[in-house]
Amino acid sequence: MAPTSAPRRADERPSLTASTAPKPAPRIFELLGSRPAPTGLWALIVAGGYAAGLAADAVGLPAPYLLSALLVGAVLALCGVVRDRLPAPAHRTSQALVGALMGSYLTPSALVSAAPVALPLTVVTAATIALSLVAAWFLARGGRISRPSAVLGMVPGGSAAIVTCADELRADVRLVAFTQYLRVGLVATTAPLAAHWMTSASSAAGGHPAAGGGAGPGLLHVVAGSDQLTGLFALAAIAVAGSWAGRRLRLPTPLLIGPMLVALVATLSGAVPGFAPVGMLQNVVFVLVGLDVGVRFTRQTLVSMRCLLAPILVCMAVVCLGCAGLAWVFAAATGTPITDAYLATTPGGINAVLATAVSSHADIALVSTVQSLRLLAVILVTPMITRLLAARWSKPAGADGQGARNVPLRASVYSNVDRLRACSRTRVRVSGRP
Template identity: 50%
Template structure:
């Protein structure tokens, strides 16, 4: 009987590849995922996240898996991503947004409430756990939200699906909608929309100094986050330290850029994609209608917030829509440049909301889970 079982039961994909072979497979997979992201540049929003997710999904469904991203690499990618998120809060961002701080605070708070309400509906109707539903519906910081999903006891596959469904919808519809709305005059493109040369690793002119500063902020921020017991310390610690250093003008030019940022997004996307299995894909397909309905509802509510922001802060409606729309910041800023919108204003509002939502997300998840357990 034992002999028969050994002959007929095939080893699982994760056991079919020894640990050493799985470790050597990661570099080859990363190179292939990077190439897929480059090829998808004209076709997808956030191509170096979405293309590796799709590539990993295809490999996982074919029965191949390289296992999870190594823990140390996962922590390093979260720290680098935290530094990138914190770098958006520069002095120019604060100066541009200072004139409308009250409306912006109200819009950010309303967006958080909308995300929680949509998550509650998704959890109840779609039978999704509250942590996954909350992370999936958070409007802002898609890459950061996906990267810390597992640490917050959520399903990173479903979180990635819900986050990038929203990003894709906004990226596809924003250019069409903005053309039909009153807009401001043309402005010069802001810093955040320029794509650094591939040979660059940080966004400053002095690469050696910038890389050293990046390492210091990432390591010190992660250590401080663990010491003060921040939720998702590897992400939030470096993000807060980078924001403090950048906003005070202490140092600049150390945020991941060019090839390093591409490698960072590729690793995060590939790690998520390889987690998909056939049951997980069936689950995603089952959740598509309710997820799409919740996403469209949140997007429509954010459009209503844009109208309120336009009326109270005297901002053209097209600019207010791009500033408040819950899509990926890169896709939104690219649309702003293409449509001659007020790029500095839009960049400021999107950056501040991104920072606030990433900072609040772990707290919102824990609050929502605690509230659900009490009820």
């Protein structure tokens, strides 16, 4: 006869397993951080960014709507007013409209004018990627950043696509995202100021000053064509069709490259009337681009990465100065204006660079062509370079004490904490036995 189980005492509590144990109550800041900002708040933020752009434009700040919105987003994120990213519909719309704007400038005459400098531009693009890889090598020498994370964090361009493939390449996704968007923020902040200084210096030296913007189009004139309804319909069709084609073809950053290619076809064919965003619509797009960059720099992100902030900033400064030197060499060798050469060779930040080119009246076709081609090259070759360098640099753990250097800093800290917790639970279970 099978023995019956002993009766449970009145003061004995049932054991709690992992599935029945009550979960701890979330903290207040976790609840606030996980709650998305309402649509009305984002509408007020966009309106505030636009008003700040108007004020900056009145005082003569370069790329006023981009820089003002970037500063507004960064201040709101650091103060805790905004704890999440730009809403997905606004982000997708701004990306698609920027792509359509880029494609509208790639006219046949612009492509023909950029053909004679194709070889120097290719050399400059390869030198920019090589400079970023050297900076990533120095960044990973300290051992606090893994080699794949350093390479993916320092490559210029394609920040969204690079962050997406970081997990597949065994890199620290948070560190890659922080480094990429810190670079985008640095380029977006310094490019307008540098372009304005270069344009002023060129005008003072006897060069031709940039043409003034004039009074600009009216509030109801939001596309380049004379027929506003037809132009808006064409712009919406290009944005939707380009986003769909970019996703179906699995292009890098499909919401940007897809509409750009569709707009390029529409521009080259000449069958579609003027659809490029201008006036108020263009300013709103630049405000969304600036906010999208600014709200990424939250207080929690800066605190978690504070020990790595200094070396990352030093490496980024070296890359930016190196790209400025390459732009000077390219301008001297080809006769291209230094402002156009600088904006074409900046290490990424294609949306911000395009806004700066429009505001400074630079050669937008040259800037768009070079930045787009380098973006495609970086997205195509970066996974291969990362796997090659990671396999060549990595060493087995315990061979010479260097194997642990390939593990990201925060991952190694978390693993040590998990081991300590496991040991403490084991001791409690052992001590509780009769």
